[in-house]
Amino acid sequence: MGKDDAITELRSAVLEYDSDAAVRAAKAAIKQKIDPMIMVDKALVPAINEVGDKFEKMEIFLPDLMLAADAVKASMALILPLMAKDYQTSKATVVVATVQGDVHEIGKNIIASMLMARGFNVIDMGVDVKTTLLIDEAKKSRAKIICASALMSSTMGSQKDIIDYATALGDRKRYAILVGGGPTSREWADEIKADGWGKDANGAIKLADKFSGRR
Amino acid sequence: MVHILDVMEKALEGKPISENDYQLKLFAAKANEKVREHGIKFDRNEVIPSDNSLADDIYRAAVELLVEVGAYCTDTSRILSYSEEEIRGALRNAPQEIWLGEGKERKRLAPRKIEDKSPPWCFLGAGGGACSSDRSFTTLVEGYAEIPEINAITTPALTRVGGMRIRPASPLELLGAMRNAVYAREACNRVGRPGLPLMNSLSTAESDIALAAALHPRYGMRASDGFLICCMDPMKVDFNRLNKVTVVLSMGAPIGMCFGPLMGGYSGGPESTAVSNVAHHLMGVLTYQSSWLLPFPLHLRYVSSSSREMLWIISVTGQAISRNTDLISLNLNYTSAGPTTPMCLFETSASVTAAVVSGLSIESVGVASNKEEDRTTPVEPRISAEVAHAVAGMKRSDANGMVNELLSKYESKLANPPLGKTLFECWDPERRRPSPEYQKVIRKFKKDMAKIGVDLRPEL
Ligand code: B12
Numbered sequence: 001m002g003k004d005d006a007i008t009e010l011r012s013a014v015l016e017y018d019s020d021a022a023v024r025a026a027k028a029a030i031k032q033k034i035d036p037m038i039m040v041d042k043a044l045v046p047a048i049n050e051v052g053d054k055f056e057k058m059e060i061f062l063p064d065l066m067l068a069a070d071a072v073k074a075s076m077a078l079i080l081p082l083m084a085k086d087y088q089t090s091k092a093t094v095v096v097a098t099v100q101g102d103v104h105e106i107g108k109n110i111i112a113s114m115l116m117a118r119g120f121n122v123i124d125m126g127v128d129v130k131t132t133l134l135i136d137e138a139k140k141s142r143a144k145i146i147c148a149s150a151l152m153s154s155t156m157g158s159q160k161d162i163i164d165y166a167t168a169l170g171d172r173k174r175y176a177i178l179v180g181g182g183p184t185s186r187e188w189a190d191e192i193k194a195d196g197w198g199k200d201a202n203g204a205i206k207l208a209d210k211f212s213g214r215r
Numbered sequence: 216m217v218h219i220l221d222v223m224e225k226a227l228e229g230k231p232i233s234e235n236d237y238q239l240k241l242f243a244a245k246a247n248e249k250v251r252e253h254g255i256k257f258d259r260n261e262v263i264p265s266d267n268s269l270a271d272d273i274y275r276a277a278v279e280l281l282v283e284v285g286a287y288c289t290d291t292s293r294i295l296s297y298s299e300e301e302i303r304g305a306l307r308n309a310p311q312e313i314w315l316g317e318g319k320e321r322k323r324l325a326p327r328k329i330e331d332k333s334p335p336w337c338f339l340g341a342g343g344g345a346c347s348s349d350r351s352f353t354t355l356v357e358g359y360a361e362i363p364e365i366n367a368i369t370t371p372a373l374t375r376v377g378g379m380r381i382r383p384a385s386p387l388e389l390l391g392a393m394r395n396a397v398y399a400r401e402a403c404n405r406v407g408r409p410g411l412p413l414m415n416s417l418s419t420a421e422s423d424i425a426l427a428a429a430l431h432p433r434y435g436m437r438a439s440d441g442f443l444i445c446c447m448d449p450m451k452v453d454f455n456r457l458n459k460v461t462v463v464l465s466m467g468a469p470i471g472m473c474f475g476p477l478m479g480g481y482s483g484g485p486e487s488t489a490v491s492n493v494a495h496h497l498m499g500v501l502t503y504q505s506s507w508l509l510p511f512p513l514h515l516r517y518v519s520s521s522s523r524e525m526l527w528i529i530s531v532t533g534q535a536i537s538r539n540t541d542l543i544s545l546n547l548n549y550t551s552a553g554p555t556t557p558m559c560l561f562e563t564s565a566s567v568t569a570a571v572v573s574g575l576s577i578e579s580v581g582v583a584s585n586k587e588e589d590r591t592t593p594v595e596p597r598i599s600a601e602v603a604h605a606v607a608g609m610k611r612s613d614a615n616g617m618v619n620e621l622l623s624k625y626e627s628k629l630a631n632p633p634l635g636k637t638l639f640e641c642w643d644p645e646r647r648r649p650s651p652e653y654q655k656v657i658r659k660f661k662k663d664m665a666k667i668g669v670d671l672r673p674e675l
Contacts, residue, residue, distance in 0.1 A: 058516065154374065183587070
């Protein structure tokens with residue numbers, strides 16, 4: 001297999017939502033001493049962008065998006081350690097969760113997949129996540145960004161809890177805390193002193209890009 | 216027969232699997248596989264198909280899907296498996312009629328047939344729509360209770376108690392659920408219809424404990440009300456929901472499982488979402504011990520049910536269920552646009568028509584995606600009910616033509632819908648009427664409907 005073939009295979013693995021194939025292709029590429037930057041720039045990024053575009057146009061659906069993001073994540077786990085230190089730290093860790101008391105997961109999953117696809121190190125804590133656990137995880141993983149999703153008027157208050165708790169611990173400045181989900185709004189984000197509010201996944205990515213360098 | 220203890224046994228003994236693997240690798244993959252195996256195809260131009268074999272293929276695919284993937288319990292991380300024999304037994308034993316309400320309002324809810332002339336059951340209101348105040352809650356419910364076609368009320372939800380935003384499973388939610396019961400009953404009393412059933416009893420009660428708390432006889436809920444319990448998409452259940460099931464069974468009231476597969480979400484495209492929607496009916500009778508079902512499939516982007524794909528999903532689901540079972544099923548529809556916009560009224564007319572001619576009854580309507588506080592009025596469900604009665608008995612092929620005309624009026628605006636006005640901006644609670652501005656929109660809407668062959672009550 002030539003170098004181009006290895007890159008093509010890595011690309012197709014993501015386009016076929018196949019984690020196992022992505023890992024195999026990444027291993028083959030590493031064996032051939034392909035520059036890890038090339039694997040990322042020529043295979044993973046274009047593939048996941050293509051998947052993201054198709055999802056935007058609803059040509060493919062949520063399960064495909066999530067599986068493609070998994071494939072990128074699985075191969076990145078092999079590729080990342082080989083990359084220059086400055087690249088490794090260039091994209092921040094983001095902790096993503098649906099807040100305590102809320103089990104709506106679809107918006108949160110879209111955001112987690114899109115951020116993962118954009119190369120962020122995403123820790124998806126799932127739904128109904130306790131405020132204290134969320135902040136503990138953010139601390140442990142040295143996250144720069146927290147994305148909290150709330151879909152019900154009754155659980156928006158948990159977004160405020162997250163911010164108040166981080167403030168009480170004296171850790172507020174460590175994280176950019178972003179909020180979103182159906183009933184939330186920019187005004188709500190201002191009221192609870194969140195760092196940002198996003199209407200959709202593009203909004204989340206823009207904010208994450210903005211805050212990933214700063215802290 | 217599968218009873219609640221059997222459900223628990225399955226939840227405790229079933230095959231362990233992670234939630235992610237269940238929904239992505241098992242459910243989503245199998246739903247697609249079933250679509251391919253049965254050659255099911257969505258046709259953009261025939262949103263209300265007249266092809267019986269399509270409905271039967273979807274039904275077959277749904278049975279196979281449930282048998283092959285089962286339901287999933289998120290508290291035990293296990294699959295609840297059902298055999299085809301168990302599914303057949305549950306269908307045989309499902310009630311073929313339910314009596315709801317009291318006194319003069321006591322009525323029979325029964326399954327309907329395709330192109331059935333009998334009017335659908337009209338379960339009206341903005342189910343679960345968020346209210347900013349007690350006043351908007353009671354204004355809405357009073358307005359619903361006065362709708363001539365109404366059979367049952369679906370209440371909105373309170374979001375604040377004592378000036379505080381309700382938190383799930385907290386005393387605020389319990390107090391909110393109690394108020395929800397009392398206010399809804401009082402609103403019906405005030406307009407002289409105390410017997411109307413509240414079929415989504417307690418939309419303010421998200422948790423099991425709040426539901427149980429508000430069922431104390433002091434708050435006036437009755438076994439002749441219906442009780443909705445919402446399934447987690449796709450085909451998931453947890454102890455919180457099974458607790459609700461157990462509580463409602465204990466009072467001898469009929470459970471309705473509601474489920475909202477999102478097209479574009481785990482269920483995939485229109486075809487697999489239709490198969491999932493039908494499979495959820497069968498799963499609901501078993502896992503949630505339901506006597507009636509409430510599908511509300513929605514579009515992932517638009518969070519509404521009026522696009523072409525959604526109308527098709529509603530129609531083929533109704534046809535599959537009514538041709539192959541005696542289950543009682545009511546489709547709940549959402550619009551993208553809001554009050555005072557013609558688009559909102561056209562959207563709900565299209566969705567309701569797709570349901571009614573395909574053998575379903577209706578719950579109507581979640582307005583402007585049902586997510587903003589007070590962005591809903593008693594007008595939209597009233598219009599839904601008028602249309603529902605007017606189209607009962609219409610041929611599917613005629614309905615297809617009519618719905619295509621409706622689509623041409625709003626389809627291009629779905630991505631950026633006009634949100635219209637909020638309750639007190641366009642509804643006068645003292646006169647119990649829409650504002651003059653809204654009345655004008657309704658009159659024009661009725662003229663437009665007459666032009667495409669649907670005659671509605673003259674607007675005052
Ligand atoms: C689908 C759905 C469900 C499904 C969820 C399936 C699943 N696996 O997630 C099911 C059927 C299980 C469900 C259950 C319930 N639901 Co529900 N549900 C919805 C519905 C129709 C759509 C939500 C959705 O997935 N939208 C699509 C996604 C893509 O959009 P999104 O989540 O908003 O996310 C986007 C943006 O908001 C943004 N975003 C999201 N998070 C974040 C975070 C950050 C940081 C940023 C920047 C951006 C961002 O980006 C996303 C991508 O574009 C909404 C109605 C609505 N209009 O929202 C009701 C709704 C949210 N549900 C509601 C209710 C009441 C419930 C239940 C309590 C019902 C019940 N009585 O059991 C339960 C919840 C139990 C619980 N404790 O959580 C109410 C809430 C009312 C209120 N009080 O505010 C709503 C508004 C409907 C209604 N009016 O009745 N529900």
